[in-house]
Amino acid sequence: MTKKAAIIGGGVIGGGWAARFLLNGWDVAVFDPDPEAERKIGEVLDNARRALPALYDKPLPSEGTLTFHDDLGAALEGAAWVQESVPERLDLKHRIHADLTRLAPADAIIGSSTSGFKPSELNEQGARAIVAHPFNPVYLLPLIELVGDSETCARAAEVLRSVGLYPLTVRKEIDAHIADRFLEAVWREALWLVKDGIATTEEIDEAIRMGFGLRWAQMGLFETYRIAGGEAGMKHFMAQFGPALQWPWTKLMDVPEFTDELVDLIAGQSDEQSGHLSIRQLERLRDDNLVGMMRSLKQSGSGAGGVIRAHEALLAIPQVGDLPVTLDIQVPQTWTDYNGHMNETHYLEAGAKASDCFMEMIGADADYIAGGLSYFTAESHVRYLDETHQGARLQVQTQVLSGQGKKLHLFHTLLSGERTVATVETLLLHVDLGTRRSCPPADHVAAALESYASRHAALPQPEGVGRAVGQRP
Ligand SMILES: NC(=O)C1=CN([C@@H]2O[C@H](COP(=O)(O)OP(=O)(O)OC[C@H]3O[C@@H](n4cnc5c(N)ncnc54)[C@H](O)[C@@H]3O)[C@@H](O)[C@H]2O)C=CC1
């Protein structure tokens, strides 16, 4: 399959799709009549470049090539994926999809970003689109709701996984798919609360982000409520709170009329709440927070964290020179501090991640650990030699100093470009997780370790080995 995506409509969502494909090594051709489209997509791409790679501990593939086209046919030529993201008007979508069906390669997947239209509506004049509904920002959030022809959705799911997305195939077509139905319900209630003078836009946002918003990113609705049922469980929860659905807790399907007064009230409160920040500043704040939260979820593998882990497993570990590269990361904002540089704790974290990667390389991987054997760190020494900053590429090269019996002695060199910014020297001990005592590794791990140790013994000792705190250079 050629890795080329045609992006039809390059606004908020089309720009996000373009960034997602480009940063995963696809070539992207954009068709959008807006003379500002190139500038706008450039700005979305700048944001995506500082956020998406920071989710991973391995580098993403080299960026693809971005082109802009005045001619729809030229944009579609050779595309394996066509993504329509024009404004949410059915007549416009019908016109565009007639052209896409005529001009796109016969085997190309044609997805529509529509938030609400069903495939049967999009295709009622003979088009062949599926719904591929994303969430903003498309370059960070993994969910894509797929709706439509099952064979095409299955092919689409494979492509989406390869660029780090999470396809959720909707069983039956329905207006607004799954997630937008929730969002609409929440939005409707929020509009009533503002209109009725119960809460301001800011108070509503606090009610979400100080409470259930935090829960939803990691467990969703039903798993959260299962816990809320306590030991008595889900049936007890439903018996207790089910009747409330009949009480006047919600406004149900009523939608407040969008009078000028209501629009002014909401827009005014929103200006007061967030007007001191530009949209780009808000986007960067949102992205930094999302990257931090998603990296935390990656630790447990919950929710979106599991998707990042699965995608990362598909990415290659780079090899440079004689030493393995055991970590290759773009420094996330959450690793930086009040001094405007990477905080000391994360130098050690980078070393620890490099040790984890080295363990995998010698076969002490997840299966080995599940079998009851692992390594524990006994001692580490960090030398802070230079600064590094948010967005910088940080590579770790690892040399085995010795690897006999229970002991594994590693020297990690942290590089930012050509500069050595730190070294982390670490002694690990092989342990039996049952007895929690040290023991020799399994034969295959010992043999793989010995192979690295003998090759690395032939290399010069790295500068700084065996340094203690306070020693003069
Ligand atoms: N904004 C959001 O939060 C989300 C939007 N969507 C869906 O994505 C689609 C696009 O929405 P946005 O990106 O928000 O809109 P937008 O207004 O930001 O972008 C639409 C783009 O389409 C271009 N366009 C207009 N006519 C065109 C044509 N004939 N051919 C090619 N391009 C054309 C416009 O110049 C503009 O750049 C809609 O279907 C919407 O429902 C889906 C998920 C989230």
Ligand SMILES: C[N+](C)(C)CC(=O)CC(=O)[O-]
């Ligand atoms: C408001 N919206 C219906 C366009 C929202 C979406 O479709 C998904 C999102 O990103 O919130």
